[in-house]
Amino acid sequence: MKRILLTGGTGYIGSHTAIELINKGYDVEILDNLFNSKITVLDKIEKLTGKRPKFYEVDLLDKEGMEKVFAEGHYDLVIHFAGLKAVAESVKNPLLYYKNNVSGTVNLLECMKEYGVKNIIFSSSATVYGQQKESRMVETMSTGNGITNPYGKTKFVIEEILKDVAAADETFSVVILRYFNPVGNHPSGLIGEDPNGIPNNLMPIIMKVYRGEIPELNIYGDDYQTPDGTCIRDYIHVVDLAKGHVAAAENMKSGVNIYNLGSGRGTSVKEMVDLFEKCSGKPLPHKIAERREGDLGELVAEPGKAEKELNWKTELTVEDAIRDTLAYLNNL
Ligand code: NAD
Ligand code: UFG
Numbered sequence: 602m603k604r605i606l607l608t609g610g611t612g613y614i615g616s617h618t619a620i621e622l623i624n625k626g627y628d629v630e631i632l633d634n635l636f637n638s639k640i641t642v643l644d645k646i647e648k649l650t651g652k653r654p655k656f657y658e659v660d661l662l663d664k665e666g667m668e669k670v671f672a673e674g675h676y677d678l679v680i681h682f683a684g685l686k687a688v689a690e691s692v693k694n695p696l697l698y699y700k701n702n703v704s705g706t707v708n709l710l711e712c713m714k715e716y717g718v719k720n721i722i723f724s725s726s727a728t729v730y731g732q733q734k735e736s737r738m739v740e741t742m743s744t745g746n747g748i749t750n751p752y753g754k755t756k757f758v759i760e761e762i763l764k765d766v767a768a769a770d771e772t773f774s775v776v777i778l779r780y781f782n783p784v785g786n787h788p789s790g791l792i793g794e795d796p797n798g799i800p801n802n803l804m805p806i807i808m809k810v811y812r813g814e815i816p817e818l819n820i821y822g823d824d825y826q827t828p829d830g831t832c833i834r835d836y837i838h839v840v841d842l843a844k845g846h847v848a849a850a851e852n853m854k855s856g857v858n859i860y861n862l863g864s865g866r867g868t869s870v871k872e873m874v875d876l877f878e879k880c881s882g883k884p885l886p887h888k889i890a891e892r893r894e895g896d897l898g899e900l901v902a903e904p905g906k907a908e909k910e911l912n913w914k915t916e917l918t919v920e921d922a923i924r925d926t927l928a929y930l931n932n933l
Pocket of ligand 1: 608609610611612613614615632633634635636637638659660661662681682683684685686701705724725726727780781782783802
């Protein structure tokens with residue numbers, strides 16, 4: 602697995618993964634259409650690793666452009682991060698999400714087939730578990746039932762496509778990584794989550810409140826069946842998440858292998874606000890608001906399979922993520 606193409610590699614998780622892979626000696630190349638990331642990320646990757654990955658500004662939907670990348674690349678493995686990820690936007694514009702995420706992945710898989718690239722690691726999400734009776738997700742649980750938005754459904758559909766492609770070709774290896782809630786950034790504070798536009802996720806919104814760009818945080822609901830009534834999630838430091846991809850690349854096996862990447866520990870929204878206030882030494886304006894449609898009360902990973910088979914587990918805490926987020930904010 603020496604030569605690796607990262608689709609979406611200038612994005613938040615892709616750029617952190619590029620750093621971990623380069624530091625382990627892999628040859629990393631990046632393909633991205635820069636829809637939700639900036640080309641300057643490459644300078645930062647170079648600064649942090651001493652190597653500048655080759656970059657292709659290509660859209661997954663541009664089949665001709667994609668073919669050129671594969672004709673030059675001779676890749677051993679593709680790590681497929683590229684995709685749109687804004688849940689609310691996907692509800693308003695589902696076709697955009699199916700076209701970009703699903704059709705884009707089909708184009709990618711066709712190129713891989715044409716150029717004999719037999720290994721893929723896919724960025725999936727805990728969202729594929731949909732509605733479950735339990736709050737702790739295990740990889741063997743059913744998927745696809747009660748997913749509340751088109752974004753989440755694209756992840757489920759892509760997982761199914763990957764399973765079908767692997768079933769049709771026994772030399773094809775697939776790893777599906779189901780991320781829980783990625784937070785934080787590289788401890789240097791040089792790169793981080795820097796979405797173009799209005800953020801959707803809790804930590805980027807907290808960052809905007811901290812900087813005074815949003816007046817206050819709305820805590821979506823305090824009447825869930827959780828100890829303090831606010832929603833619980835499994836927040837995973839993005840550097841741990843990035844290392845999970847290195848572990849997956851080092852342990853590629855035939856067939857389809859699915860892993861949760863999470864810490865196994867839950868943190869409520871209120872706890873997150875308290876921790877942020879403690880780490881920053883500044884009050885974070887917030888108020889209780891209505892529940893957000895489609896939110897589950899509690900969603901936490903059972904991370905044992907990744908620990909056993911990939912020899913990977915999280916090492917960093919939510920406090921580490923907040924500390925690194927503050928370093929990034931102070932660098933902006
Ligand atoms: P991101 O938006 O920072 O990165 C995605 C990158 O893909 C961006 O740089 C974007 O420009 C690129 N991209 C999008 N569509 C493209 C296309 N058609 N062609 C080429 N490039 C394209 O997002 P991220 O947080 O780094 O997420 C990476 C992957 O992980 C995504 O697939 C996302 O759905 C998945 N994921 C993210 C989270 C999360 O909370 N961040 C959780 C679960 C799963
Ligand atoms: N939250 C707030 N206020 C905000 C934003 C979020 O209280 O302004 C709460 C949410 O209600 C939720 C928690 O913070 O309880 C985390 O919300 P995020 O939007 O950051 O994350 P989600 O768990 O809702 O979403 C994540 C991924 C998606 C994925 C989804 C599936 O970001 O990619 O899990 O559950 F689809």
